[in-house]
Structure formats: C-alpha cells, structure tokens
Amino acid sequence: MAEPSIGDRTERRAHDRADDRAAVDDEVVRFTSELIRIDTTNRGGGDCRERPAAEYVAERLAEAGLEPAVLESAPGRANVVARVAGSDPSAPALLVHGHLDVVPADPSQWRVHPFSGEVRDGMVWGRGAIDMKNANAMVLSVVRAWARAGRRPRRDIVLAFTADEEDSAAYGADWLVREHAGLFDGCTEGISESGAYTYHARTTGGDPVRIYPVGAGERGTAWLRLTARGTAGHGSKTDPGAVNAVSELAAAVTRIADHRWPVRLTPTTRAALTEIGAAVGVKVDLEAPGFDPQFDVDAVLERLGPAAALVRSTVRNSTNPTVLDAGYKVNVIPESAGAGVDGRMLPGAEEEFTAALDELTGPRVDWEFAHRSAPLTAPVETPTFAAMRAALLAHDPGAHVVPVCLSGGTDAKQFAELGITGYGFSPLRLPPSLDYGALFHGVDERVPVDALRFGTRVLDAFLSAVD
Known part of the structure; x- marks a missing residue:
C-alpha cells in the first residue's frame, strides 16, 4: 500500500484539528452547564459543600490522564490540585487556579433557575456562569485537548480548583497554602479570574473600541x-x-x-x-x-x-x-x-x-x-504579560490589552504567600449588550457560548506559548 502523500497528511492533520476544535467547543459549554447544576452555594461561616464539584472536576482530569488530588479541609469542603508536566523541567511552573464555590442566588428573582445550567439564546445561564465555573470549564477543556493531541506546555502547569473563595478562603486556598504548599513547588506566577474580558468603550471621536483589562494587582x-x-x-x-x-x-x-x-x-x-x-x-x-x-x-x-x-x-x-x-x-x-x-x-x-x-x-x-488580606501588585513589563497580550490580540486583532488593578480580591492573595505573582486572566469575548460587571453576584448571571469558545482558544494559546 502506498504511503499517504504530503497533501493527504496535511489534509488529515487539518481534519483532526477541526475535529478536536469541535470537541473543545462542545466540552466547554457542557462542562460549564454541568458545573452550574452542582449547587456549591457558599453562605459564609463554613456553610458550603464543594465536594460534588471537586469530584466532577477530578473525574474530568483523570479522563485526561492526570492524577488529581481531592483534598478536604473539612467535611464537604474539597479542593482539587493536579500538575500537567511541561516539556522543559528547568522552566518555572505556572499556577492556574479557580474557585468552585458560588454566592447565593434567589430563584424567584431569576428568569432561568440559577442552578439549571440551561443553554438559551446562545447563553449558558446560572450562578457561576461568570464567577467562575465558566473559567474552570475552559481550563478543563484545554488540558483535555492537550491530552488527546499528545501536546505539552513548556512550563509545568499546576491546576488548583479551590473551595471557599467567596468567603474567607479558610477552607480553600488559605488551607492549601498552609497544609499543602509542596503541591505548588516551582510556581512563580499564576492566573485566575477577573481579567481579559471585552470592555466596550468609545474614542473621543465616538468610534467603538474594545479593551481587554488584565488584572495586574x-x-x-x-x-x-x-x-x-x-x-x-x-x-x-x-x-x-x-x-x-x-x-x-x-x-x-x-x-x-x-x-x-x-x-x-x-x-x-x-x-x-x-x-x-x-x-x-x-x-x-x-x-x-x-x-x-x-x-x-x-x-x-x-x-x-x-x-x-x-x-x-x-x-x-x-x-x-x-x-x-x-x-x-x-x-x-x-x-x-x-x-x-x-x-x-x-x-x-x-x-x-x-x-x-x-x-x-x-x-x-x-x-x-x-478579615484582612494584603494588597498585591504584579509587574506588567514581563514575558508573561506580553504572552497574555499576544494571545488576546491574535484572536481579537485591533483590540487593546491594558493592565488594571482589581478593586476586589481573589485567591491570588493566598497564593502570593508562596511567592506566586498573580494575574487576572480568564479570557472572554463579550458583546456590547452584556454588562459583565453587573453579572458578578447579580441576577440572571449568564455567559455567551461564543465567549466560552473564544476563551478556550486564547487560554490554549497563552498556556502553550508562555515562557
């Protein structure tokens, strides 16, 4: 039998990439929806149960050949940590973290039940669609695509899915830092929520402009x-x-x-x-x-x-x-x-x-x-920030990527105690009609399906290229 020609092999690789892209596009929507259906409401004072979501995440990671650790800080208060081995053992590791808990939601105030994960009108609806089960789903989809394709990032990627971010982090990132610091050995930088989403503005002449704010403090x-x-x-x-x-x-x-x-x-x-x-x-x-x-x-x-x-x-x-x-x-x-x-x-x-x-x-x-946690600042004249900028602009040419200080806080504060510099980078391309800020902890929280798919492409590009 004759060997496939170069053209045949090129066509087959293109076909495989298209199939895998379709798989990622399907998974990120499905994972977001299924995570939303797992009610991880954090009412504060220890009243939350992230364990079912942690088990869900661990199962998806195990299917990709990883060895996730499910770590309980108290009954039901579970975290997941896994490491994706990079191709360069001498390179510093990168932490990618997201929280599993969500703030309360009153179903009587919503158009769609907040824990339905319903896909309607091109959106995935529910508590956590923006903050931040969407980002967790993007991470899961990307690392599973790597496994299917046999790809590896250059740097080790440490994945952490945490409990209790919506309260004090005492059962989540704070506990992990105190009790399991060794899991984050080698991590010098990290990325998480509240950055790299489309902010629509106008120039002084009235022309529309797209800005992507990346958290750098x-x-x-x-x-x-x-x-x-x-x-x-x-x-x-x-x-x-x-x-x-x-x-x-x-x-x-x-x-x-x-x-x-x-x-x-x-x-x-x-x-x-x-x-x-x-x-x-x-x-x-x-x-x-x-x-x-x-x-x-x-x-x-x-x-x-x-x-x-x-x-x-x-x-x-x-x-x-x-x-x-x-x-x-x-x-x-x-x-x-x-x-x-x-x-x-x-x-x-x-x-x-x-x-x-x-x-x-x-x-x-x-x-x-x-409750007190220290303010953070992260440098912007770095290869990591440049890689975030490049990944966003590659998928939205003509936009502007700018550093910002976040007004609130994230689990980056806890991981900073291990010397990990944190950035807010959870990419989403949003339409002008969607008020991103109002969706955080708001009624009718939802995320566009297209935004999720854009996010996986940008996240893949960044994590694959960052030095």
Whole structure:
C-alpha cells in the first residue's frame, strides 16, 4: 500500500484539528452547564459543600490522564490540585487556579433557575456562569485537548480548583497554602479570574473600541467590625450624661461613608491610565517632566468616558458600610451597637488606612479587622504579560490589552504567600449588550457560548506559548 502523500497528511492533520476544535467547543459549554447544576452555594461561616464539584472536576482530569488530588479541609469542603508536566523541567511552573464555590442566588428573582445550567439564546445561564465555573470549564477543556493531541506546555502547569473563595478562603486556598504548599513547588506566577474580558468603550471621536483589562494587582481586603458601647436604659428616659451606643455608631459610620480618601496611584494604575487613554484617544502622560503628582485624577477619569470604570475604584482606598446591628426592642436603649464595613486598601496605603480609621471612628467606637488580606501588585513589563497580550490580540486583532488593578480580591492573595505573582486572566469575548460587571453576584448571571469558545482558544494559546 502506498504511503499517504504530503497533501493527504496535511489534509488529515487539518481534519483532526477541526475535529478536536469541535470537541473543545462542545466540552466547554457542557462542562460549564454541568458545573452550574452542582449547587456549591457558599453562605459564609463554613456553610458550603464543594465536594460534588471537586469530584466532577477530578473525574474530568483523570479522563485526561492526570492524577488529581481531592483534598478536604473539612467535611464537604474539597479542593482539587493536579500538575500537567511541561516539556522543559528547568522552566518555572505556572499556577492556574479557580474557585468552585458560588454566592447565593434567589430563584424567584431569576428568569432561568440559577442552578439549571440551561443553554438559551446562545447563553449558558446560572450562578457561576461568570464567577467562575465558566473559567474552570475552559481550563478543563484545554488540558483535555492537550491530552488527546499528545501536546505539552513548556512550563509545568499546576491546576488548583479551590473551595471557599467567596468567603474567607479558610477552607480553600488559605488551607492549601498552609497544609499543602509542596503541591505548588516551582510556581512563580499564576492566573485566575477577573481579567481579559471585552470592555466596550468609545474614542473621543465616538468610534467603538474594545479593551481587554488584565488584572495586574489587587486592592487588599479589609473587612471591619465596629463596636460602640454605651449606657443601657429605657427608651423614654433622657439622661444628659448617658452615651447612646446607636447614635455613636451611626455618627462613626456616617463619617466613614463620607470620607474622601486621597488619590494613591500604584504603578499598575499609572500604566492603566496611560494605556486606556491611548486606546480612547486621550493623552495621559504621567511620566512627563514636571508632572504634578497631585494632579486632578477625577478630571482625567471624566475625559476617559465609560472606560474610566476600569480604574475609578482603584485610585483610592475605600470604605463602604454594609452591615448594621443594634438593639432588640424599640423602647430599650442597647448597651452596644455594631457595624460591618467593607474596606479595601491599595498597595502601599495600608498604614494610611489604619490611621484614618482610628480618626474616623473616634474615641467611643472600637474597630478591628474581621478579615484582612494584603494588597498585591504584579509587574506588567514581563514575558508573561506580553504572552497574555499576544494571545488576546491574535484572536481579537485591533483590540487593546491594558493592565488594571482589581478593586476586589481573589485567591491570588493566598497564593502570593508562596511567592506566586498573580494575574487576572480568564479570557472572554463579550458583546456590547452584556454588562459583565453587573453579572458578578447579580441576577440572571449568564455567559455567551461564543465567549466560552473564544476563551478556550486564547487560554490554549497563552498556556502553550508562555515562557
């Protein structure tokens, strides 16, 4: 029998690639849907069960020839870690991590049941479709495609699917870092959620522009507990010398809410302002001779138009009161009152944050950190960031890839304790009609099928090429 010609072999390889592309396209949608159907609602305080999702992920990885470890930090609180061996043992390993838990969802408020994973109108619907079972599905699809094709990345890829990110990470990444640090040996960088999605803006001339913000830093988490103590008594009494805990707390909460934090520009946010400005046609030269470090950043944000939303929350620290807890009966003055405040701290501004809270709370209100994690910053002039940029632009030419500091936090904070530099990179190409930010923890969370397929292509390109 004659050997196949070069043309025949080329045609066969093209056919195989098309078949595998179709398999990846099918798997990423199916895996997203099936993961959503596994209810991993995290209500906080330890009330969550990720184990069924962890077993699902482990089964998909085992089918690809990997040896995943399912690690429970407490009954039902499971994590999965696996390593994909790279072709160059001397290269540093790369961590790819995503959380398995989701925030609560009230089915009565949704058009589609939040745990149905229904595919409708070109979208996969349900809690976790954006945050972040979609990204977990993309990772699973890509590594399974590698296994089918016999491909290997250059660097070892450590996969971590974690519990408890939507609370304190105590049962997830924090526990893994403390109890199983050896699983991450060799990892110098990592990627996870909240970056590389399409943000639609317009130039100053009105032309549409596509921006892909990649996370290169995070504000630190500072969840605060405020406590005011006063004189208990009957609600009808008037005592000039008494201290009313509720009014003292209310005054402190108002001062905190009204506080105008000073501008603090991190290297990442400086780069973001410059590059977003270039994308929309606004010159922002923060390195110019004679640059005034006290410049009016709010005026610059105004000129950036809608794209300013990518950086507005990260030019300052912030404190938002979120919880009030006082009293038990209208005619009883309580002896104490409490409040919760969601605070966020920029890199380098932590001392400023604590000093301001001491002043804002005043002498009659105590405060403490209920949960605290450090802010992060990641360099952008690196081969890794360049590879992320190149992978996105290869699949969406004409777009703009910019670094941003994330206003919130991710498990990257925990993995940073192992010296792992974290980036937000979960690629999605989204239509202008879809408000990505509103879908996080929102009603009718959903992700376009086409966005998932785009994400697998970009993720594959990045993980295959990154040095």
